[in-house]
Amino acid sequence: MALLEVENLQTHFRTPEGINRAVDGVSFHVNEGETLAIVGESGCGKSVTSMSLMRLIAEPPGKIAGSIRFQGKDLLQLSEREMRAIRGNDISMIFQEPMTSLNPVLTVGRQIGETLRMHQGLDKQAAEARAIEMLTLVGIPEPVRRVREYPHQLSGGMRQRVMIAMALACNPKLLIADEPTTALDVTIQAQILQLMLDLKRRVGAAIVLITHDLGVVAEIAERVMVMYAGRKVEEAPVAELFRSPRHPYTQGLLGAVPKLGSSLTGAARRLAEIPGQVPSLKGRIEGCVFAGRCTLATDLCRQVAPGLEEKGPRHIAACHYARKEAAAA
Amino acid sequence: MSSPLLQVNDLKKHFPVRGGVFSRKSNWVYAVDGVSFEVERGETLSLVGESGCGKSTVGRAILRLFDITGGQVVLDGQRIDDLSPGGLRSMRRRVQVVFQDPFSSLNPRMRVRDILAEPIRNFGLAKSAAELEAKVAALIDTVRLPRDALGRRPHEFSGGQRQRIGIARALAAEPELIVCDEAVSALDVSVKAQIVNLLQDLQREFGLALLFISHDLAIVEHMTHRVAVMYLGKIVEMAGRQQIFTAPRHPYTKALLSAVPVPEPGAIRNPIILKGDVPSPINPPSGCRFHTRCPFVFDRCRTEEPELRSIEGGRWVACHLEALPGQN
Numbered sequence: 252m253a254l255l256e257v258e259n260l261q262t263h264f265r266t267p268e269g270i271n272r273a274v275d276g277v278s279f280h281v282n283e284g285e286t287l288a289i290v291g292e293s294g295c296g297k298s299v300t301s302m303s304l305m306r307l308i309a310e311p312p313g314k315i316a317g318s319i320r321f322q323g324k325d326l327l328q329l330s331e332r333e334m335r336a337i338r339g340n341d342i343s344m345i346f347q348e349p350m351t352s353l354n355p356v357l358t359v360g361r362q363i364g365e366t367l368r369m370h371q372g373l374d375k376q377a378a379e380a381r382a383i384e385m386l387t388l389v390g391i392p393e394p395v396r397r398v399r400e401y402p403h404q405l406s407g408g409m410r411q412r413v414m415i416a417m418a419l420a421c422n423p424k425l426l427i428a429d430e431p432t433t434a435l436d437v438t439i440q441a442q443i444l445q446l447m448l449d450l451k452r453r454v455g456a457a458i459v460l461i462t463h464d465l466g467v468v469a470e471i472a473e474r475v476m477v478m479y480a481g482r483k484v485e486e487a488p489v490a491e492l493f494r495s496p497r498h499p500y501t502q503g504l505l506g507a508v509p510k511l512g513s514s515l516t517g518a519a520r521r522l523a524e525i526p527g528q529v530p531s532l533k534g535r536i537e538g539c540v541f542a543g544r545c546t547l548a549t550d551l552c553r554q555v556a557p558g559l560e561e562k563g564p565r566h567i568a569a570c571h572y573a574r575k576e577a578a579a580a
Numbered sequence: 581m582s583s584p585l586l587q588v589n590d591l592k593k594h595f596p597v598r599g600g601v602f603s604r605k606s607n608w609v610y611a612v613d614g615v616s617f618e619v620e621r622g623e624t625l626s627l628v629g630e631s632g633c634g635k636s637t638v639g640r641a642i643l644r645l646f647d648i649t650g651g652q653v654v655l656d657g658q659r660i661d662d663l664s665p666g667g668l669r670s671m672r673r674r675v676q677v678v679f680q681d682p683f684s685s686l687n688p689r690m691r692v693r694d695i696l697a698e699p700i701r702n703f704g705l706a707k708s709a710a711e712l713e714a715k716v717a718a719l720i721d722t723v724r725l726p727r728d729a730l731g732r733r734p735h736e737f738s739g740g741q742r743q744r745i746g747i748a749r750a751l752a753a754e755p756e757l758i759v760c761d762e763a764v765s766a767l768d769v770s771v772k773a774q775i776v777n778l779l780q781d782l783q784r785e786f787g788l789a790l791l792f793i794s795h796d797l798a799i800v801e802h803m804t805h806r807v808a809v810m811y812l813g814k815i816v817e818m819a820g821r822q823q824i825f826t827a828p829r830h831p832y833t834k835a836l837l838s839a840v841p842v843p844e845p846g847a848i849r850n851p852i853i854l855k856g857d858v859p860s861p862i863n864p865p866s867g868c869r870f871h872t873r874c875p876f877v878f879d880r881c882r883t884e885e886p887e888l889r890s891i892e893g894g895r896w897v898a899c900h901l902e903a904l905p906g907q908n
């Protein structure tokens with residue numbers, strides 16, 4: 252049994268102009284000790300997916316449907332009180348925007364300590380000592396001083412690391428990391444990725460990693476799920492996905508990654524874009540969600556939505572024309 | 581000869597902090613400690629370096645978000661670090677910013693339409709209501725958000741979409757210089773490419789200058805003209821894009837570049853691992869601030885601070901080594 256099994260997750264928002272189908276029927280699983288990366292265009296539903304796992308979507312205007320089984324229990328059936336015992340303890344999350352997720356009027360020590368006192372029953376001193384230890388682990392210099400500082404006194408990258416310290420403090424079984432390293436320099440980033448791998452080794456934690464940084468994906472993920480316009484469009488083991496992406500969106504995404512050194516050799520300095528934009532999520536999309544931007548689109552694509560199909564070993568994609576390996580047929 | 585658009589001379593910003601647990605006296609964080617550079621019209625200068633080295637503080641100082649401790653900030657030949665509130669007004673239009681954390685800088689109660697209209701109205705950039713509406717619509721197209729986004733509030737967007745609203749708001753004021761503090765880090769590669777390409781187009785068309793603060797060195801390499809590498813409140817190396825990326829000279833720059841992850845599973849890298857803790861900006865190390873972690877450290881580095889000196893071809897380095905690594 253997988254640690255986390257998500258089936259047909261649908262998270263919709265009611266807005267004055269209609270229903271926004273931010274996540275529209277997504278299924279996936281994560282095994283114990285595994286790292287699943289979720290990638291996809293801005294606005295495709297990655298953060299809403301992860302907030303749904305934590306049940307942190309405000310209802311209304313949001314509405315979550317489907318099932319989210321964690322260690323066999325459906326989180327969507329739990330009471331808010333039962334959910335609070337899990338959040339920050341068994342499942343914890345590193346949020347995308349640290350400044351908004353940290354409390355501006357509490358010192359960082361208090362914020363890290365609060366989780367520990369609530370879930371692990373540590374007293375004030377023990378919680379502060381553990382907070383200092385966590386700040387050291389995430390590479391914040393002078394942790395003894397920093398633990399008494401407020402978020403606005405820290406640099407952007409330090410705030411992000413405070414969030415990471417909070418998320419790791421209780422040794423969660425499942426860590427959801429939403430853009431955990433965007434504000435970090437590459438050296439600290441390497442250190443944080445190492446910490447996440449340590450957590451996996453020590454407590455067999457599973458990680459759901461959301462990131463736009465395909466370098467990070469290549470470095471620590473085992474499997475990758477690609478989302479587009481609220482749906483899953485491709486999923487494969489990491490090496491397989493980078494070597495042989497099947498969905499035209501994934502191909503465009505990988506093709507657009509700038510590599511260090513690639514702009515220095517004469518060639519044009521314009522970055523590669525995927526032309527066009529994501530369709531509006533209001534109103535049902537007939538046919539393939541990518542058809543409006545796909546160079547291969549045909550009438551079939553515009554009329555019939557392609558289902559997720561096996562295209563190779565453990566490799567699925569939703570495209571009528573994606574290449575299929577004989578072995579998978 | 582006309583003066584550069586922006587000149588920063590020996591900029592210092594020290595923040596007071598409470599003393600240690602047992603001490604009564606207060607200390608200073610030497611967040612930025614003597615930084616000088618220039619940005620020309622139509623130029624991109626990137627600021628890179630370790631988290632906490634003072635990049636955002638430089639950006640904030642230029643925007644006059646606080647009083648500086650020392651030095652000068654000169655915009656188009658005029659000092660702006662000691663301007664009166666009245667003088668600041670016009671400077672506020674000419675210099676715009678896109679912050680690292682877009683949500684905290686967008687008013688949650690305002691609709692996107694009003695967020696974008698505000699600077700246009702404030703600075704009198706539209707002559708009629710129709711022109712205002714047209715400008716707002718053009719801005720939202722420019723950052724590739726759908727028109728219906730105009731009626732929504734910031735919390736209804738994804739992180740990357742909010743970042744684009746922040747970029748549109750900065751463009752609304754028709755600035756001459758934009759301080760981009762991790763402005764595109766939260767965007768996926770394709771939208772990032774669109775925005776970066778857009779900024780470059782504006783640069784070519786209108787001579788827009790950019791101070792580009794980023795940890796994303798691949799993007800920096802693609803779009804910058806020059807790079808200034810900071811370490812613990814100081815610039816340690818400053819040079820053209822080709823020079824920095826093909827032949828970094830300062831030991832810190834070399835380490836930094838070697839640590840960039842490669843978008844290829846199983847790729848072999850040889851990052852230079854820096855030993856030792858990141859030192860404190862309250863008690864910066866004596867001599868060369870990098871000496872506690874530098875693989876090339878020698879006696880002189882511990883006592884004497886290296887000056888930022890000019891070496892070949894418009895390149896500046898602060899290091900005592902006679903023969904810098906990679907130099908022959």
Ligand SMILES: Nc1ncnc2c1ncn2[C@@H]1O[C@H](COP(=O)(O)OP(=O)(O)OP(=O)(O)O)[C@@H](O)[C@H]1O
Pocket residue numbers: 264266271273291292293294295296297298299300312347532735736737738739740741766768
């Ligand atoms: N509270 C809300 N009300 C209405 N729509 C919302 C709300 N929160 C999110 N959305 C919409 O849901 C969609 C998915 O957003 P989400 O934050 O999951 O994107 P994302 O994939 O994380 O993007 P990014 O990479 O930019 O962070 C977006 O179109 C967004 O506008």
Ligand SMILES: Nc1ncnc2c1ncn2[C@@H]1O[C@H](COP(=O)(O)OP(=O)(O)OP(=O)(O)O)[C@@H](O)[C@H]1O
Pocket residue numbers: 403404405406407408409434435436595596597609611629630631632633634635636637638861
């Ligand atoms: N308001 C403040 N009060 C006290 N200290 C501050 C304040 N703002 C910044 N600092 C300190 O100044 C130093 C430089 O911070 P700054 O935000 O400029 O770093 P940065 O280079 O932008 O880092 P990052 O890459 O993490 O964003 C840090 O040690 C930070 O803690």
Ligand code: SF4
Pocket residue numbers: 498499500539540541542543545546547548549552557569570571572573
């Ligand atoms: S189904 Fe058609 S439109 Fe969709 S990705 Fe495949 S080829 Fe393109």
Ligand code: SF4
Pocket residue numbers: 830831832868869870871872874875876877878881886898899900901
């Ligand atoms: S001055 Fe000395 S310690 Fe500083 S970078 Fe050069 S060799 Fe290293």
Ligand SMILES: [Mg+2]
Pocket residue numbers: 297298299347429738739740
């Ligand atoms: Mg997000």
Ligand SMILES: [Mg+2]
Pocket residue numbers: 406407408635636637680761
């Ligand atoms: Mg910063």
